[in-house]
Amino acid sequence: MKIIVRRTQERVIKATTLPVELDTADFPEFKGKTEKAFLEYLAENAGKIKNSDAYYEHPVHLVVQGPMKVYYDSADHSYNGTFESGKIVEEQQENGWFETKKKIKVEIA
Secondary structure (H helix, E strand, O other), X not given: OOOEEEEEEOOOEEEEOOOOOOOHHHOOOOOOOXXXXXXXXXXXXXXXXXXXXXXXXXXXXXXXXXXXXXXXXXXXXXXXXXXXXXXXXXXXXHHOOEEEEEEEEEEEO
């Protein structure tokens, strides 16, 4: 019996920008009074903020689009994924060019 087999991996990667101090006074449209309200404002308005003329002159660009550094990768601690059998399907890039018929979960500590 010949079987086409592949291994997949599920992993969590956490990354962060450098911390940046922002002054809510620099955001005249922000009307809130709490840190949580400001975070919500940033989340809801990130696109609008990004498209403003002064975007790159303000440190907010380092939060919205600044370089990120990985600080946690679950693959460094264990392997979680599957062994899968199936067939190669070159048109299915979104599935890793593979049509899965059977799979089993694999965990290696």
